[in-house]
Amino acid sequence: MSIVRLLCDPFTHRAAGPLPGAAPQHRTARGGRARTRRAQAAAVLVALALTPLWALAQGGMLGNIGRAGEVMSRGESAVSTGQQVMSTGGQVMDAGRQAWNNRNGTPFQAPTGPAVMARDEGGPLRLIAALERGAGDPMAASSTLVALLDQGAYFIQRQAAHVTPPQDQLLATPRADSSAVSIDLPSSPPGTLFDLGSGRARASGPGVKIFALSVHANLPRRAGRRALDPIEQHAMLTTSSVQMEWPLQPELAMEPVGGKLLVWASEAGAPFPSGFGPDGRLFTADDPMVRLPRGYTVVTLDSRGFSFDRSREIALSQYSVQSTTDIDLSRLAPADAFKAFTSVMQERYPFRSAQPMDWGRLQGELADRVRQAGDQKDRQATGRIYADIGARLQDGLFRVELRGAGGSQGLTAGLDTGLSGQSQPRGITPLPLPGVWWLPDGRALVGSVAPRSAADLAGLRPGAEIVEVNGESMSRYIGRASRYSNRPTEAGRRYDALKLMAYERDAMVLKVRQDGKDLTVDLRQRLAEQPAPASAAPNNESLSAFQLRGPSGRQYGYIVLSSFADGGGNLDVWERSLAAANQARLRGLVLDLRGANHGAYQLVPHYAASFFSYDRPLKLQGYAQRQVDATAKVWRTRGSLGLPPQLPLFTQGTGYYSAPLVLLTGPECTGPCEMFSAWLQKAGRAHVVATEPTPGAVGMTTRILLPGDVVVHAPTVAELGANGEHYVFGKGVEPDLRVPVDAALVQRAMTGGDPVLDAAVQWLDGRPQAR
Known part of the structure; x- marks a missing residue:
């Protein structure tokens, strides 16, 4: 008999509106009523109860949850405040300032003359950003913001962890029926003033402020949003008006190599570079200099020399920050497309050390099969050839889809007989x-x-x-x-x-x-006898929360999470659930990730930050993200998910949960679920309980479009650990407490029990309690 029993109906927190009423008590597919009667008869053995966390609000216990959510949604939270200290006054990354002053012993180059303007209409009053996703895409528009951010500290002092504080951000929301967004410029902009002669910030006097126009997509929805938080500024930066090159080391800032900057000069004659200089880098001492007029100027960065524009209205093109854009081979003949595909994989596949593959030999081996499938226009056969490559690679990220009039359909190797789980x-x-x-x-x-x-x-x-x-x-x-x-x-x-x-x-x-x-x-x-499966309605909500009572009588929180995608308010729901757990003084939290197999990494950093404080933040010093630079033929590396290793992740207020944490994982905990689990486990913040390791598939994929509407999702960006090893790929996350699978466990699971959850609660009960 399991010690687990649902004594209260499960519920769903929602972003707005009243909580729904009672739902039917959980039962397995067969024999549910009989098992319910057996459980009631054996109630004396039950030591674990689940109560919805919202019930704790009765009697005014959770009256401050709404205010706690507002603190997190304003963009003025402690995370931003803590980073604001880092991003002003040049208090970090002294190496960036020294590089400006002493690059190769070259002294500062004095301005040689006024900048020559392509057009001089007094300076821009409005900037326009062209978006990659245009009309008819309301979902993309609702989770996207265009931001004009003060980036002087990032580019001049090379502060990789620079965060623009809320008061220095200008934001615009795209419309679903438009492919462009405009931002009107204030006469006196916010931001930090820099003296380019010294590379130092200054409170007043002659100097420049430097801005980039960027697009931040896939943002979580927050009620009353006023700014981008540090995670959103880095991890959700998709395009920028500045073309940036990933560094060779993750702790370094990305280098500007092209695109456009918006520069504001406080006085006429402010010095500014007119080119990259001999070292090929911007804002180093060998840059040739010119003088700018007072006010706004748009500077176009070019290896042949910069150009300057003071038109009243200027459109700024956007450059992708992460090269996971589609690779379109669909117009090629099937055989030529396959040859191009193997060439792309040979060049860009990031797990070559863990899973070596002779792509040239593979191309020769499978060329005839690809040609035959193409001649017969058999896209199922074509898809299976590519799926076979994924099986040979033993790469859980490699996925094949067949596109059609009804949308994309995953290509499975076999037919579901009803025993797939x-x-x-x-x-x-x-x-x-x-x-x-x-x-x-x-x-x-x-x-x-x-x-x-x-x-x-x-x-x-x-x-x-x-x-x-x-x-x-x-x-x-x-x-x-x-x-x-x-x-x-x-x-x-x-x-x-x-x-x-x-x-x-x-x-x-x-x-x-x-x-x-x-x-x-x-x-x-x-x-052939089974009916066609009914299509399930999409469910954007992915979080359920309960209260547990262990055998000792101690109270714990229990949150079931199926996705790290926002789905229209899940981050607010998450924060309210943690606030409820704090208000109830629950002595531990079980986070059930066994069904978290959605591929979105969207909320991984936000959720992880909830378990770290200002004085003990999470720093991703041992994690990085790597992709190939196809032009330079080198591998470039930045911080994991685009987050600089120096950036501390933490939460303050009721959204921070400090009590013991247990993660339940399993064979369906893939990608984002594994990354989240590994971060918390390696930081010593969570205890992982499972019957086996996770599948071992973490990384970003690129869509490769092939003839016959075949689409391959192939890994092109690897997530790495310290010293360049793959900390999850091919290994998975090993449980700290492995629950043995035996006949007794299977019997308990089939009769409605949950032995893995039981083990987690027993582990929490066995911990010494803080006084």
């Missing part, structure tokens, strides 16, 4: 249930069966033991079927094989032992 709801958030469990003694037990699936129609029920598949023992079948999986870990490939998909031209005949009898069924024959 189901889900149980915790509030509105689903948790995965394995379709088949693999025991250490080699037995395979059915854990869940999809209603009206081929397995269900064949009469299979949870608890049945699968003895053979297609005449092979389970161990032999798994060894053969795992080749269809692209997961990099052995546990991950076995997990995919246990889904028992029906592959093309393969039978799916199972010999099972059920209720003491041997039964033989052909699931592939049953596939």
Whole structure:
């Protein structure tokens, strides 16, 4: 008997409006009522209760949650305040100032004359940014802001962790029916004044302020937003009016190599570079200088020399900061597209050291298959060839889709027989249930069966033991079927094989032992009998929160998270849930990530910052992001997710949670879930509980468009750890507490229990309590 029981109905926090009413108590697909009666009869053994955190608001306990959310949503939180100190006065990154003063021993170059203007209409009054996403894209527009940010400290002093404080930001919201955004310039701009003769900030006198016009996309929705916070300024920077080159080391700032800057001179005759100088870098002592008139000037950066423009209205083109834009090979012949694809992968694949591949040999081996599939216009066959490459790479990020009139459709290697795993709801958030469990003694037990699936129609029920598949023992079948999986870990490939998909031209005949009898069924024959799956309505909310009571009687929080995407207000919901846990003085938090398999990294840094304080922040010193520079033929590296390693991540107020934290992970915890878990585990902030490691697939992908509407999502940006090793890829996140899978665990799971959650609560109960 599990110690877990849902004594209260799950709920969903919502960004606005009243909380919904009671939902039906969770039951498994079969025998739910009987198990409920059994649980009630054995209530004396129950030691764990789940109560919605919103219930703690009764009696005025959570009256300040709204104000706590406002603090986080204004952009004037302690994170921004702490970074404001770093970004003003030149208090950090002294090396940047020294580089300006003493670059190669070259003295400061005095201005040689006035800047020559392409047009001089007195200086710009308005800037226009052209957006990559235009009309008819309301979702993109609602999560995008165009920002004119003071960037003098970043470019002049090379403060990689520079954050523009709220008062120095000018923001504009794009309209869904427009592909451009304009910003009207104030007569006297905010920002820090710099003396380019010394590279130092100054309060007044002659000098310049330097701005870049940037686009920040995929932003979380915040009520009453007034500014971009530090995470959003760095991690969600998608394009900029300045063309920037990633550095070779993650702690360095990106170097401007082109594009346009907006410069404001406080007095006529202010010096400013007219070119990059012999060292090829901007704002170093060998730059040739000119004098600017007072007011605004747009400077175009060019290796042949800069140009200057003082038109009243100027459009600033945008340059991508991260090169994950689509690679379009769709207009090529299939054979030529495949050859180009292998060339791109040979040049840009970032995990070549972990998963080496002879791309030239692969191109020769598969060229005839690609040509034949193309001649027959068989895009399914074409897609399977590319999917096979992902399986050879054993790269969980590599994914193939087929586009059509109804949208993109993932290409699966086989047909779902109903044993690929189901889900149980915790509030509105689903948790995965394995379709088949693999025991250490080699037995395979059915854990869940999809209603009206081929397995269900064949009469299979949870608890049945699968003895053979297609005449092979389970161990032999798994060894053969795992080749269809692209997961990099052995546990991950076995997990995919246990889904028992029906592959093309393969039978799916199972010999099972059920209720003491041997039964033989052909699931592939049953596939034609099952009805078409109903399309589920999209669910943008991904978080459910409860209150737990452990065997000791101590109270804990329990949050189930299925995605790190915002979905229209999840960050506010998250902060309110943590505020509720703090108000209730809960002594620990269990964060259930077992179903967090969505590919969005959007809220990973925000969520992680919630568990770190101003005096003990999270610094990503051991993490980096790497991609190839195709022009220079070198690998360039910046901070993980674009966050500088020097940037402290923390939260203050009721949104900061300081009590012990347990993470529940599993084979569906991929990508962002793994990154989040690894950050917290390696920082010593969380205890990971699971039955096995996570799949080991963290990184960014680029869409490669191929003939026949075949799309390959291929990794081009790697997430690295200290010394350049892959801290998750191919390894996964190892649990601190591994829950052994045995027959007793499977039995408890099939009867509505949750042994992994039980283990987490028991671990929390066993910790000494602070006095």
